[in-house]
Amino acid sequence: MRKPILLLALLLPAGVSGLGAQTEYYARLGAVGASNLLRDVIVNQITVRQSIAPMLALGASLPIGAQGYRAGIEGTLVSGKFHSSETGTETDLGTIRTGSVMVDLEGPLYRDFRWRAGLGVLQYWPKDKEGIFGTGGTARFLAGAGLDYRRPVLPAWDLMTSLRYDWHRFTTGELERRGFSQTQGVSRVSLSVGLSRSTRR
Amino acid sequence: MSRPMRWTAAALVVAGAACSDIATPIRIDFYEWRLIVPKASGSGEDSLTFHWPHSRIPVRIWVEDAADLPGNMPKAIAAWRAAFLYHEFDATVVSDSGTADVIVRASSAPGTQFARVRLHSALAPECAGATDLDISDDHTQLRLPVRIFINPSADPNSPGLPECLALTTTHELGHALGIWRHSVTPTDLMFVDPVVTAPSDRDLATAEMLYHVPANVEAVGR
Numbered sequence: 218m219r220k221p222i223l224l225l226a227l228l229l230p231a232g233v234s235g236l237g238a239q240t241e242y243y244a245r246l247g248a249v250g251a252s253n254l255l256r257d258v259i260v261n262q263i264t265v266r267q268s269i270a271p272m273l274a275l276g277a278s279l280p281i282g283a284q285g286y287r288a289g290i291e292g293t294l295v296s297g298k299f300h301s302s303e304t305g306t307e308t309d310l311g312t313i314r315t316g317s318v319m320v321d322l323e324g325p326l327y328r329d330f331r332w333r334a335g336l337g338v339l340q341y342w343p344k345d346k347e348g349i350f351g352t353g354g355t356a357r358f359l360a361g362a363g364l365d366y367r368r369p370v371l372p373a374w375d376l377m378t379s380l381r382y383d384w385h386r387f388t389t390g391e392l393e394r395r396g397f398s399q400t401q402g403v404s405r406v407s408l409s410v411g412l413s414r415s416t417r418r
Numbered sequence: 419m420s421r422p423m424r425w426t427a428a429a430l431v432v433a434g435a436a437c438s439d440i441a442t443p444i445r446i447d448f449y450e451w452r453l454i455v456p457k458a459s460g461s462g463e464d465s466l467t468f469h470w471p472h473s474r475i476p477v478r479i480w481v482e483d484a485a486d487l488p489g490n491m492p493k494a495i496a497a498w499r500a501a502f503l504y505h506e507f508d509a510t511v512v513s514d515s516g517t518a519d520v521i522v523r524a525s526s527a528p529g530t531q532f533a534r535v536r537l538h539s540a541l542a543p544e545c546a547g548a549t550d551l552d553i554s555d556d557h558t559q560l561r562l563p564v565r566i567f568i569n570p571s572a573d574p575n576s577p578g579l580p581e582c583l584a585l586t587t588t589h590e591l592g593h594a595l596g597i598w599r600h601s602v603t604p605t606d607l608m609f610v611d612p613v614v615t616a617p618s619d620r621d622l623a624t625a626e627m628l629y630h631v632p633a634n635v636e637a638v639g640r
Contacts, residue, residue: 258440260630265503301504303630308472308505348503388440395441395503 241287241416242378244370245274247409249295253348254387255401263303266351270297272407276380278323280416284323291335293317293407312344315382316358326364334362339385352390359385367413377413382406449606449622453598458557468551468560468635469596469628470507470519477509478518478596478640485524485545485570486583488600494588498595501622506629507595519640520564521595522587524555527567537593541601544582545570547594553635562640566590585615592621596628 249272255265278289296314300307321335340358343350361383367375384398426635450467470477479495481487488511495509512518523543527536527548535551546569552561570579578610584608592608600610607617617625 256439257503259445259627263630265504302457310505347499348505351500351503353611389505392440397441398441399438401440402438 223321237418239313240277241279241281241289242277242408242413243275243413245377245379245409245411247272247274247379247407247411249293249373249405251404251405253401254299257397258369261304263301265299265301265310268298268300271297272411274407274411281322284304287323289321289323289335291319291321291331293338309367310348313350314344316340316342319359319361319383321361323365329367331360331365331367333365333381336360339383341389349389350392352394355387355389357387359383368413369415370412373415375415377411379409379411380407381409392401423629445623445627448621449603449608449620450602451597451624453551453626455535455557456473457575458555464557466557466598466635467596467631467633468626468637469631469633470637471633474506474637475508475520477507477520478512479509479520479522479591480512480515480518480596481522482524485567486569486580487524487587488585490587491522491591493584494591495552497588497617498591498622498625501617501625502629504628507625509595511592513519517579517640519637520566520591521560522523522566522568522590524570526569526571536596537598537600539586539589539593539612542578542582542586542611543571544576544578544584546589547586549590551598558635559638560635562637564594566594577637581615585612587618592617592625595625596633597621614618 226313250267251267252271253264253266259353272293272295274291274293276289276291278287282314283289294314295313296312296318299309299310317337317339319331319335319337323333326332338356340356341350341354343354346353361381363379363381366378370376384403385403387403388397388400444580452467454463454465458465468485475618479491479630480486481491491511515521535553537549537551542566542633548567550565551560568583589607589612597608601608601620604622605614605618607614607621
């Protein structure tokens with residue numbers, strides 16, 4: 218998984234001969250919300266969830282074929298708090314940062330809307346090695362899909378609005394050490410706005 | 419099976435896998451932590467459960483600058499904090515004993531002027547420990563501060579003294595965080611005369627469990 222991502226990351230900025238002008242770059246800022254990272258029961262049910270957090274997304278894509286399809290790579294960085302809830306009481310568990318890299322395929326959908334789907338890796342970086350991250354962060358495989366809407370605002374730039382959904386299965390070394398088995402399905406949804414370097418010339 | 423049926427079945431399998439939750443461990447390996455005392459009124463017994471509430475975390479601990487306490491207490495705090503997944507307990511060493519929730523002195527436990535309940539422990543020749551709990555007559559309140567005494571009773575050059583002071587400090591902090599009984603298992607740090615140097619998995623599981631059971635003793639004062 219990591220080799221194709223690395224290859225694409227090296228090829229895209231370099232601009233493969235003849236494709237440089239068709240390479241599209243973009244940057245977006247937005248917010249991401251996630252479902253529960255964990256459900257536990259110690260007398261009562263305890264849930265752990267990330268708070269809605271700011272997100273930075275950077276990406277690039279190249280055309281493939283003549284049907285308007287593109288292959289791309291997108292990275293995101295998210296930093297925010299996470300907390301536990303037990304019988305209505307919330308406890309701040311600290312700060313968690315996540316970074317993802319996803320290789321994806323995109324194509325036309327309707328007018329200025331385009332679809333996108335991809336696979337990648339998500340890394341959790343806890344600020345402190347404690348609690349559920351007592352043995353440190355964790356890397357998880359990620360699958361995602363989304364919608365992009367582009368609207369020309371400048372000769373070479375489009376306003377890009379993106380709605381994304383991605384999914385992974387979560388656990389940590391600390392949870393495994395304590396006897397948690399299987400993993401927790403985690404869904405994330407993000408909405409972001411940014412600029413995309415247009416390929417219309 | 420027709421093609422649409424196969425796709426539907428596959429989608430249902432994927433959706434089922436996507437929605438399933440992590441499987442929690444079965445937590446049964448803990449021991450009795452409650453203090454059993456004669457009932458405040460009438461016959462029978464009261465089972466007292468105490469843990470520090472969220473509003474008092476981090477617990478403020480003052481330590482006397484003797485008997486390696488300034489070095490041992492942060493390690494003891496870290497050892498117990500490792501029991502918890504959800505930040506149920508934390509403590510910090512403070513410089514002002516006047517505002518501390520827990521006061522730790524390097525001496526033998528004095529007369530019981532501070533204590534209705536004294537938990538004696540660590541009866542090794544090198545050192546001893548005790549934790550005094552000032553519990554109200556009706557058994558509903560713990561008047562702060564909790565007082566811990568770590569007594570380096572042996573020759574200061576005794577080879578086993580540093581280890582004894584370290585494990586006794588961690589043991590007494592276990593009482594202060596709410597384990598108000600001794601384990602009956604020698605491999606637990608909360609055994610009355612502990613020999614292990616760190617909380618066992620059973621000690622940690624006991625601490626974790628007690629922080630999720632409603633307390634019937636409330637900390638007051640300070």
